[in-house]
Amino acid sequence: MPDSVLLLPPAHPLRGRVAPPGSKSITNRALPLAALAKGTSRLTGALKSDDTRHMATALRAMGVRIEEPDETSFTVTGTGRLQAPDSPLFLGNAGTATRFLTALCALVEGTVTVSGDEHMQKRPIRPLVDALTRLGVSVDAPTGCPPVTIHGRGSFTGTRVVIDAGLSSQYVSALLMLAPAGANPIEVALEGDDIGARGYIDLTCAAMRAFGAAIRQEGAARWIVQPSGYRAADFAIEPDASAATYLWAAEVLTGGAIDIGTAPERFTQPDAKAYDIIRQFPQMPPVIDGSQMQDAVPTLAALAAFNETPVRFVGIANLRVKECDRIAAMATELSRLSPGLAREEGDDLLVSPVSLDRMGSAAIETYADHRIAMSMALTGLRVPGVRILDPGCVAKTYPDYWRDLSRLGVEMGRSEV
Missing domain, CATH: 3.65.10.10 (Enolpyruvate transferase domain)
Known part of the structure; x- marks a missing residue:
């Protein structure tokens, strides 16, 4: 796996069928x-x-x-x-x-x-x-x-x-x-x-x-x-709902149509609840309680960067003891795109979107955390110059993530340093 992946914002909506891996x-x-x-x-x-x-x-x-x-x-x-x-x-x-x-x-x-x-x-x-x-x-x-x-x-x-x-x-x-x-x-x-x-x-x-x-x-x-x-x-075993959230988000970010092979209502995993919020983009609710869909919060936070209004994530204190401190990680990495784009307030995460012309290229640290890598990659569908470091960490739960994005039409540059 290369040391980084540079995502090129697609010039067209993402369309196609990819099946997320098993849960x-x-x-x-x-x-x-x-x-x-x-x-x-x-x-x-x-x-x-x-x-x-x-x-x-x-x-x-x-x-x-x-x-x-x-x-x-x-x-x-x-x-x-x-x-x-x-x-x-x-x-x-x-x-x-x-x-x-x-x-x-x-x-x-x-x-x-x-x-x-x-x-x-x-x-x-x-x-x-x-x-x-x-x-x-x-x-x-x-x-x-x-x-x-x-x-x-x-x-x-x-x-x-x-x-x-x-x-x-x-x-x-x-x-x-x-x-x-x-x-x-x-x-x-x-x-x-x-x-x-x-x-x-x-x-x-x-x-x-x-x-x-x-x-x-x-x-x-x-x-x-x-x-x-x-x-x-x-x-x-049903497909992985947490993995599905990246594809649902990619669909709404690009105005596309991605068939993942499983209807949202057929999932029994808690993270499938994120679908209803994702479908509200770019008018996501001002407060999102992530307590019962914790692994979907990084996806929703990345999406919130392009929402019409600020979004506060609450009930997410447990994210501090995941593969990394995901509250701090998402606040830090989103703010690489634009200073202050996201910040921690106690154990809440507040994402305050800005116009696309105020966002810039960034090398994204992933903290050896697959969910930081996959969620921050979504920002590269809108912002030119987003480079994901240590992309191989997605192998923890979704080994074919980069391949699936490519199959949907996302172009990527890869490099080894």
């Missing part, structure tokens, strides 16, 4: 659930990217047979148990895989260390570690971030756990996915009602049920999970 969120739920099931599961429509490869590689290291018959399928054969790996599990900057496997390694008989790259080692995991400890799992995370060491005993003793999910709904999902492997029914409850991206817990529950789990939600903050274990299943 990262669903693929990284289906893989470990199939691994914990007895028998062979077939996952179709799956995402093959850095994040899902980290998950698959870790599961293979724990004795799960995973085959890849084609570019969008996994065949997973599990025994219902996980084995202790020979070495630490390195998961790069894959937050979903790190949190889910930290919980599921409680089922290993032996010691497992879950680690990641320098970025992952700054992402908090203490609330999950504390919750696992209350379930009777022996876990060490001296810094409150990875690496995490789990001293597995093949099972756990707790029957009720309360979790602070204010930083991430993935903590709840990790506990829910672990629960069916217990010896007794388990109650998972929230500490307060504050939770990021609640819709992702619904994705977790739906995937668990597809693999035979018995889970019941009681009210807004409590789930009861039976010790059902998991059974093998054939499971179809």
